[in-house]
Amino acid sequence: MRRKLAAGNWKMNGTGASLSEAMALAAAHPDPQVDILLCPPATLIDRMADAVHGSRLAVGGQDCHAAASGAHTGDISAAMLADAGASYVILGHSERRTDHAETDAAVRAKAEAVLAEGLVAVVCVGETDAQRDAGQTLAVVGAQIKGSLPDAGVTGQSVVVAYEPVWAIGTGRVPTLDQIAEVHDFMRAELVARFGDAAHGIRLLYGGSVKPSNAAEIFATSNVDGALVGGASLTAADFSAIIAALEAAPAA
Numbered sequence: 001m002r003r004k005l006a007a008g009n010w011k012m013n014g015t016g017a018s019l020s021e022a023m024a025l026a027a028a029h030p031d032p033q034v035d036i037l038l039c040p041p042a043t044l045i046d047r048m049a050d051a052v053h054g055s056r057l058a059v060g061g062q063d064c065h066a067a068a069s070g071a072h073t074g075d076i077s078a079a080m081l082a083d084a085g086a087s088y089v090i091l092g093h094s095e096r097r098t099d100h101a102e103t104d105a106a107v108r109a110k111a112e113a114v115l116a117e118g119l120v121a122v123v124c125v126g127e128t129d130a131q132r133d134a135g136q137t138l139a140v141v142g143a144q145i146k147g148s149l150p151d152a153g154v155t156g157q158s159v160v161v162a163y164e165p166v167w168a169i170g171t172g173r174v175p176t177l178d179q180i181a182e183v184h185d186f187m188r189a190e191l192v193a194r195f196g197d198a199a200h201g202i203r204l205l206y207g208g209s210v211k212p213s214n215a216a217e218i219f220a221t222s223n224v225d226g227a228l229v230g231g232a233s234l235t236a237a238d239f240s241a242i243i244a245a246l247e248a249a250p251a252a
């Protein structure tokens, strides 16, 4: 059985003043029935890890470099994230793929670095509006999964896959539940075909305009094991309501 995961991606939001949201969230969920993760900007990782130390809240990064160290100005390695207190790393978010021209091969190299460090890789995939309109959704998602995941070391403990349709991110537009189920069932089948039984343990998150108001129906959808939440993870009140909806969702 897969333990569900509520993951928050703060993106480029948050300063020291925002740590109170993380502390409020941790205090509101002392004994959660699901895993809870917050991924603040890198500048806040160690402070957030300190602030929620002893709680059930995990802290993660939003990206890393594929190399362990070296001449890469402005970059951060998986080992540095681990040292700062991260246990997960989001990789291949569509904003990274667009803003920084990250390819599947680059995401895969980063994922290998994350797994080598013993951290959990949260690998993001998802089609654009134009790709969906052209009927390419499953082909795009399939190719991203194929290209972005390492061949070795992929298990339910080491990898999470997040389906984030680009057109649903920050837009308030959400796919129909049938559309979400179609992609999530497809992703499960692709993962099982490649990784065998271990793939049944991989958590599949949906991301894109998840709110307290739509969380319950999304969490009742086939092969949805949680969410990767952007805007609604910035405040403890909204993210807490999403976590409560996930705790109340049917078992995977």
Ligand SMILES: O=C(CO)COP(=O)(O)O
Residues within 6 Å of the ligand: 009, 093, 164, 168, 169, 170, 171, 172, 207, 208, 209, 210, 228, 229, 230, 231, 232
């Ligand atoms: O990109 C996302 C999470 O990684 C989704 O963002 P929103 O929840 O703001 O749509």
